[in-house]
Amino acid sequence: AQKVTQAQTEISVVEKEDVTLDCVYETRDTTYYLFWYKQPPSGELVFLIRRNSFDEQNEISGRYSWNFQKSTSSFNFTITASQVVDSAVYFCALLNTGRRALTFGSGTRLQVQP
Amino acid sequence: GAGVSQSPSNKVTEKGKDVELRCDPISGHTALYWYRQRLGQGLEFLIYFQGNSAPDKSGLPSDRFSAERTGESVSTLTIQRTQQEDSAVYLCASSLVGSPSNQPQHFGDGTRLSIL
Numbered sequence: 451a452q453k454v455t456q457a458q459t460e461i462s463v464v465e466k467e468d469v470t471l472d473c474v475y476e477t478r479d480t481t482y483y484l485f486w487y488k489q490p491p492s493g494e495l496v497f498l499i500r501r502n503s504f505d506e507q508n509e510i511s512g513r514y515s516w517n518f519q520k521s522t523s524s525f526n527f528t529i530t531a532s533q534v535v536d537s538a539v540y541f542c543a544l545l546n547t548g549r550r551a552l553t554f555g556s557g558t559r560l561q562v563q564p
Numbered sequence: 565g566a567g568v569s570q571s572p573s574n575k576v577t578e579k580g581k582d583v584e585l586r587c588d589p590i591s592g593h594t595a596l597y598w599y600r601q602r603l604g605q606g607l608e609f610l611i612y613f614q615g616n617s618a619p620d621k622s623g624l625p626s627d628r629f630s631a632e633r634t635g636e637s638v639s640t641l642t643i644q645r646t647q648q649e650d651s652a653v654y655l656c657a658s659s660l661v662g663s664p665s666n667q668p669q670h671f672g673d674g675t676r677l678s679i680l
Contacts, residue, residue: 487671497670551620
């Protein structure tokens with residue numbers, strides 16, 4: 451069985467603060483893929499990153515960075531110097547090879563106050 | 565089109581009525597997915613289409629739910645005899661051909677369904 455847990459339901463920060471969104475997953479597969487999606491107030495899901503289970507290199511894209519640790523089954527997402535436009539619900543998702551659909555966490559609502 | 569297009573964007577209907585939701589995937593994307601998102605929750609997988617293969621219906625919650633896809637284009641999700649618990653946002657996604665693991669799914673804006 452596969453499961454994704456985002457324990458933080460809601461986080462509120464002030465602009466320019468750094469914030470980390472936690473994601474813990476469960477799977478028995480050795481090959482799998484992890485994703486982060488952003489869902490702004492407008493509702494559409496925006497793809498942010500995909501990471502396969504064999505690549506534990508951390509990744510940085512502008513103010514976004516991701517820390518993948520297989521030892522703790524975590525794939526955390528950090529926003530540096532947060533901005534109001536970062537306010538959204540962020541979903542972590544897991545895809546096992548052989549399955550076709552993403553397993554989503556329940557999401558973390560990030561509110562960035564000006 | 566440039567992105568996944570869903571219609572209608574909002575649908576309000578009375579309990580017991582049938583509804584039909586439409587999804588137009590990104591041109592060239594052979595894989596198409598339907599998900600349901602209840603208020604404040606993550607997405608639940610409903611059904612998956614890949615080219616001409618038999619669809620994966622393993623996520624459909626009951627026999628009141630069905631979906632069709634015409635070739636590699638438009639898909640319709642039908643909910644018969646709607647119930648209040650069907651109220652949710654229904655999201656459609658598409659991805660390129662090939663292993664679904666390698667291709668990100670691109671989502672539409674969703675249809676917000678409200679059952680009175």
